[in-house]
Amino acid sequence: MNIDLTTEELAFRDEVRQFLAEKYPEEIRRKRLDGIPLEKDDMVLWQKVLNERGWFAVNWPVEYGGTGWTPIQKYLFAIELAEVNAPPIVAFGVKMVAPIIYTFGSAEQKQRFLPDILASNVWWCQGYSEPGSGSDLASLSMRADRRGDHYVVNGTKTWTTLGQYADWIFCLVRTSSDVARRQEGISFLLIDMKTPGVSVKPIITIEGGHEVNEVHFDDVSVPVDNLVGEEGKGWTYGKVLLQHERTNIAGVANSQYRLSRLKEKSAQSVHGGEPLINDRNFARKIAALEIELKALEYTELRTLASVAVGNAPGPESSYLKIRGTEVQQSLDALMMEAAGYFALPYIPSQYGLDFPVADRIGSGSETSTSLRYFNNRKASIYGGSNEIQKNIIAKHVLGL
Numbered sequence: 001m002n003i004d005l006t007t008e009e010l011a012f013r014d015e016v017r018q019f020l021a022e023k024y025p026e027e028i029r030r031k032r033l034d035g036i037p038l039e040k041d042d043m044v045l046w047q048k049v050l051n052e053r054g055w056f057a058v059n060w061p062v063e064y065g066g067t068g069w070t071p072i073q074k075y076l077f078a079i080e081l082a083e084v085n086a087p088p089i090v091a092f093g094v095k096m097v098a099p100i101i102y103t104f105g106s107a108e109q110k111q112r113f114l115p116d117i118l119a120s121n122v123w124w125c126q127g128y129s130e131p132g133s134g135s136d137l138a139s140l141s142m143r144a145d146r147r148g149d150h151y152v153v154n155g156t157k158t159w160t161t162l163g164q165y166a167d168w169i170f171c172l173v174r175t176s177s178d179v180a181r182r183q184e185g186i187s188f189l190l191i192d193m194k195t196p197g198v199s200v201k202p203i204i205t206i207e208g209g210h211e212v213n214e215v216h217f218d219d220v221s222v223p224v225d226n227l228v229g230e231e232g233k234g235w236t237y238g239k240v241l242l243q244h245e246r247t248n249i250a251g252v253a254n255s256q257y258r259l260s261r262l263k264e265k266s267a268q269s270v271h272g273g274e275p276l277i278n279d280r281n282f283a284r285k286i287a288a289l290e291i292e293l294k295a296l297e298y299t300e301l302r303t304l305a306s307v308a309v310g311n312a313p314g315p316e317s318s319y320l321k322i323r324g325t326e327v328q329q330s331l332d333a334l335m336m337e338a339a340g341y342f343a344l345p346y347i348p349s350q351y352g353l354d355f356p357v358a359d360r361i362g363s364g365s366e367t368s369t370s371l372r373y374f375n376n377r378k379a380s381i382y383g384g385s386n387e388i389q390k391n392i393i394a395k396h397v398l399g400l
């Protein structure tokens with residue numbers, strides 16, 4: 001594959017660099033550098049900055065506010081964002097529900113929801129998993145029973161990422177049990193989180209963060225107008241979305257940035273000692289990871305090229321998910337090795353200190369290494385676990 005950049009592509013890269021130099025908010029840059037978790041306002045601010053330039057909905061069709069960029073432009077953009085350590089975009093609105101709405105939704109739904117997603121005025125979350133229905137998602141049991149022009153929704157969604165901030169949730173719900181295949185009884189429903197009967201309970205993850213939730217639905221009344229596409233076709237729509245999600249999870253550009261940070265860090269001498277990079281075994285691990293990452297980069301470019309000619313990301317999104325998250329977790333482990341005891345979580349209350357950040361474990365870029373290490377164990381689970389991705393490859397690629 002020829003990836004020499006044309007004059008136009010180089011000019012585009014310079015334009016992105018200049019934009020980031022001028023517009024990437026200093027307060028966000030600082031927090032990212034110090035390993036301080038971003039608040040909702042930070043994420044919304046950054047997304048609005050991108051949108052003002054027309055660079056937020058990178059993959060949308062131009063008619064709805066997308067960029068019309070080539071795969072190479074998208075790739076260069078992602079690399080430049082990673083170079084400044086910009087925060088990832090919150091995917092649920094712009095990358096997940098929006099493609100479903102503009103592909104399968106009604107004209108009214110497109111008009112109603114897409115502009116607010118583009119402007120980051122409305123925060124979305126994803127309601128697929130349920131207690132007892134994760135890998136075997138088709139077993140989901142949250143019911144939506146039709147009563148005239150409304151559905152009455154009852155059940156529980158779980159692991160709902162950033163649901164505590166959400167204005168809306170897109171859900172897979174069971175509208176019928178009287179079907180030949182379980183998948184045929186599933187529909188795709190948009191639910192306003194302010195509707196009476198919706199409640200959100202936090203789940204605290206191993207590193208002490210509040211990122212995921214349980215969302216309960218107790219006789220929640222949802223207008224039939226909020227059904228996307230046809231009743232009973234939600235599984236087909238949801239599957240398209242999952243393939244987009246998996247491609248997004250690979251995080252190649254971000255891993256490239258982190259690998260360069262790892263090299264920098266491990267080349268530093270601590271307390272006058274020998275830099276870690278001089279340890280041949282450590283250097284070998286870095287080299288092996290770099291080779292993996294390069295291979296992944298080319299796989300991602302191939303997928304982008306295929307999507308550019310109109311194909312939906314197919315089962316290759318499963319390779320990207322598996323390898324991408326394996327690389328991320330190997331990087332997390334090497335980062336921990338490089339940071340050594342500096343990565344120990346810092347809990348102010350242990351020292352009798354009562355900082356406003358006391359409910360958050362750790363602060364500072366080194367301690368954030370361990371927070372990230374523990375938090376990112378999730379990467380091989382969410383978006384469909386890596387074991388399930390291997391099953392998909394076995395069935396759809398190897399034909400087993």
Ligand SMILES: Cc1cc2nc3c(=O)[nH]c(=O)nc-3n(C[C@H](O)[C@H](O)[C@H](O)COP(=O)(O)OP(=O)(O)OC[C@H]3O[C@@H](n4cnc5c(N)ncnc54)[C@H](O)[C@@H]3O)c2cc1C
Nearest residue numbers: 126127128129134135159160161378381382383384385387
């Ligand atoms: C941090 C985090 C954020 C998440 N965010 C969201 C979200 O926003 N919205 C949402 O809907 N969901 C979300 N999820 C849920 C996620 O998609 C599920 O956790 C995932 O699909 C696995 O389902 P489960 O947790 O029920 O595990 P299970 O399905 O019970 O699996 C348990 C283990 O068994 C293995 N396993 C299961 N079946 C098979 C099989 N057939 N072959 C081989 N191995 C198998 C799995 O790989 C796993 O290791 C999130 C999860 C996490 C951890």
